[in-house]
Amino acid sequence: MGIYIWGTGCGASELLEQGMELERITAFVDSFPGGTEFLGKPVLLPQQLTAADCDLLIITARHADAIGQTCRELGIPERKCLFLKNNSFLTDRNSECSAAEEILGKELLQRLLPRQHIVPTPAQLAAGILPEQELTNDYVRLATLELLCRKLAAVPGAAAELGVYRGFFARCINLLLPERTLYLFDSFAGFGEMAGASESFQAAHANTTVQKVLDIMPYPDRITVKPGFFPASLDGLEERFCLVSLDVDFYETTLEGLRYFWPRLEKGGYLLLHDWGNPKLPGVSEALKQYEKETGASLPAVPLCDVSGTLVLSK
């Protein structure tokens, strides 16, 4: 049985700490080896690896794209390659790797696989719940949402999005917080007259319906739609929140959203202010400044390096 480990650095050390037995390892592989032996095992150059000898190749190094390419050139099939550092790739790089479970067993494999990144399961991709293309568009935004949702386990309250459009981000919230009520606030008819949206921007955002949004929700029974112009659409709603996505692009509604949601956000909760760092939509950051001025508070916040410059406010 040929079990090869790509990498002789920290990743290899983690692998052994997590329960991979050194005695089972045939040899290590490294493009820049520090010597001919590592922990008493031979270290090969990639070109010395032969597909016939290799039953399983566990890749502990980070450069998964380049290593994957080398494996293809060496003729090592995907079913024999297990990538432990997968986070530059948005689908599951290991979906074809049947050898890993056969050779390592289910229990060890689960312990080894990477956890802290958003990779939809093949079933989710097939159901169109998190299309790969959308993940690729703004990985930082979605991976942050995933991480924050995990941190909310002990925080009570509902989730809400003000500014839903076609429900793309709402769908992610619904997927990640399936137990929570999710309030969706939108006119479903664009921005209204006050906002200052151009004709085309307005027309594009009017091109949605409540039904289209509901149709893509993974847990539609958890959704409460609040159609109409905010804040009138609140209609006296009294609720507490663990997570709020505020994404309405313009000054007035952003300010109204902060006035309503910030006092109702639970301790430990998050408010995601989309477009705060977007130079094309300066009203968003101006609204936050105004809210801080009128409340005398400086809200604790961390800016993200996502596509539109989200600001994460935390309580």
Ligand SMILES: C[S@@+](CC[C@H](N)C(=O)[O-])C[C@H]1O[C@@H](n2cnc3c(N)ncnc32)[C@H](O)[C@@H]1O
């Ligand atoms: C940028 S889109 C939201 C995109 C969505 N959050 C996403 O990431 O997929 C902004 C939405 O805010 C809505 N909106 C803006 N001002 C509003 C108001 N005063 N009341 C209700 N909806 C409003 C618009 O109709 C539009 O659909």
